[in-house]
Amino acid sequence: MEINFVRVSQKKFKGKPNMGAYEKVYPNFKWEDVHDEVEWFDGGKLNQAYNTIDKHRNTWRKNKVALYWEGDDGSTKKFTFLEMSNLSNKFANVLKSNGIKKGDRIFIFLSRIPENYISFLGILKMGGIAGTMFAAFGPEAVKDRLLDSDAVAVVTDVKLKPRIDQVRKDLPSLKHVFVVGGKDLKKESGELSFDEELAKASRDFEVEKMNPDDVAFMQYTSGSTGKPKGVMHTHGGMAQQHITAKWVLDLKDEDIYWCTSDPGWITGIIYTILGAWSNGVSQLIFDGRFDPDRWYSLIEKYQVNVWYTAPTALRMLMSSGEDVPKKYNMKSLRHICSVGEPLNPEPIRWAHKVFGLWVHDTWWQTETGSMLICNYPKMDMKVGYMGKPFPGITASIRDENGNEVKPGVEGDLCLQPGWPSMFNGVWKNEEKYKSYLKNGWYVTGDKAKMDPDGYFIYVGRGDDVIKTAGERVGPFEIESVLIEHPAVAEAGVIGKPDPEGIRGEIIKAFLVLRKGHTPSKELEDDIRKFIKTRLAGHMYPKEIEFRDTLPRTQSGKIMRRVLKAQELGLPTGDLSTIEK
Ligand code: WTA
DSSP: OGGGOOEEOGGGOSSOOSSOOHHHHHHHOOGGGGGGGSOOBGGGBBOHHHHHTGGGGGSGGGGSEEEEEEETTSOEEEEEHHHHHHHHHHHHHHHHHTTOOTTOEEEEEOOSOHHHHHHHHHHHHTTOEEEEEOTTOOHHHHHHHHHHHTOSEEEEETTTHHHHHTTGGGOTTOOEEEEETOOSOOGGGTEEEHHHHHHHSOSOOOOOOBOTTSEEEEEEEOOSSSSOEEEEEEGGGHHHHHHHHHHTSOOOTTOEEEEOOOTTSHHHIIIIIIHHHHTTOEEEEEESOOOHHHHHHHHHHHTOOEEEEOHHHHHHHHHTOSHHHHTSOOTTOOEEEEESSOOOHHHHHHHHHHHSOOOEEEEOOGGGOSOOEEOOTTSOEETTOOBEEOTTOOEEEEOTTSOBOOTTOOEEEEEOSOOTTSOOEETTOHHHHHHTEETTEEEEEEEEEEOTTSOEEEEEESSSOEEETTEEEOHHHHHHHHTTSTTEEEEEEEEEEOTTSSSBEEEEEEEEEOTTOOOOHHHHHHHHHHHHHHTOGGGSOSEEEEOSOOOBBTTSOBOHHHHHHHHHTOOOOOOTTBOO
16 A cells, blocks of 8 residues: 555645744754743743633734634524633633532533533633533433533533433532523523523633643543543643644634534544634634535635545545535635544545645544644645654654564554643543553554654554544443343444445444344344434444354453454454453
8 A cells, every 4th residue: 555655745835834844843842932822821820711712802803703603504603702702701700600610520512503612711711621522422421421520510502401311310410501592491400591691791700820730621532441531631731732733734814714523522622722713713613514515615605724624524525526526616725634533545635636735634632632743834745644743742653562663663653741732631540541651651552653754654543442434432332332222232342444435444343132132134223223322323333243152351351352353354363361
């Protein structure tokens, strides 16, 4: 495959990039150099929400549009920086007047409506810890997060509230439920109308001055084992989030920017809310479903200049044919970036044909808090490579003993810890946090290679984590729900390459049935529905295979590695620990 990878000269990059030539910037860069990109309060304190929105209200950007919003039904709204600042001040006041304190966990369970962004900022302003939940989550996924975090409040809307109601009895810490559009609410159960509360609240609020290592938000994410874990991010991550958006996304004041990610995932938090607005950019947020015509028409309608999306979306656009984009004028686009899963050369070449631009791949993780390995406007790109480490970041490919391997050799992608946006803990799970660090390096869980020119290429996950349509899914979470189905006795879940070549991986479940149940198409469909309604649509197993037994270790753990190797026709490796 590697012979396909070509080097692309960046001489034709449109406009003057914010970042200088990579070769010059990288060797001399120190994090102190970007300290002043952030506005600090006395005593080394700061607040991410202040830096994202409020700092602009005292400048010419006050009346600049921060958010162009469009819903699935075509309705539109827009908010200036001043309006976003006032509304989030109001919500910060609402939280405080309801007795919610600094350090309390407040979760958001909303689709990409403006209230989602307003709530997030309001929480950070009063020093609360925000948590986001993808609107497609079912009651089980919602419960796991609210329970583990001991959340005291949640912001939701009329449509999504029933999923919280279903699990409310299991959530003793949850005192307040703010409901957007809510009427006739049960006050005795702590249900409050978001809109009425906001209308009553003052728009003046003095933001809480936080220490750089104070937690601002947490993002639940999946690993190989156990339920999703709360990855904690600090206010101090701001400088890096700001500078990566400025240099990699190349955001400029005159830009209209569109990031297609949802704030339920890390990209939606860092590169819609934090890094994008801290750069003062006007952005489009589309709260609707994927549809090629609609997406292209949004680029045309809003004259989008910078677009941050994902490989699956690009592949879906590609598969919808070349005639669809021809209907629209997308000349406004000047820069496209991608994240979340491997970006293979094919969609890059397709996008170059359709948009006349090379898609710039960026690599990072929930835990890293911002982009770490990227392609830059002034660095020649190798198509199919993730790029090179961001200034201030040292990346290295290491073997299982922690020794650096030679260029071209596959190993663990490791990073030298200590970059500003690095997570500073896992909620109530110090052991998990420590497990990421080995021999003084942060071990990402990804397998990769570095070529002799210092470009990194992705090989695959080193663990059982699944990446489907760019979303990170833990097999354990799905297995736990599968075995709650009345017909299922045992379950093993893996990711396998999508036979259609669109979604990266698809989820496959191997199931052993309980006595008295026999495999059937109806049972398969029922099991899929069971997952969709409890966890989320993207977490259902597209393929199901019934087996008499599953490979287990002598201690009883299901060997997903063996299931995967069998599925892919690869050697199963060491089976000495398998149960005979
Ligand atoms: C994968 C998303 C290949 C990788 C921001 C990583 C990628 C995981 C890329 C993190 C890329 C992310 N090329 N793989 N450019 N970007 N990944 O936490 O396996 O949802 O470890 O963060 O996505 O996923 P997460």
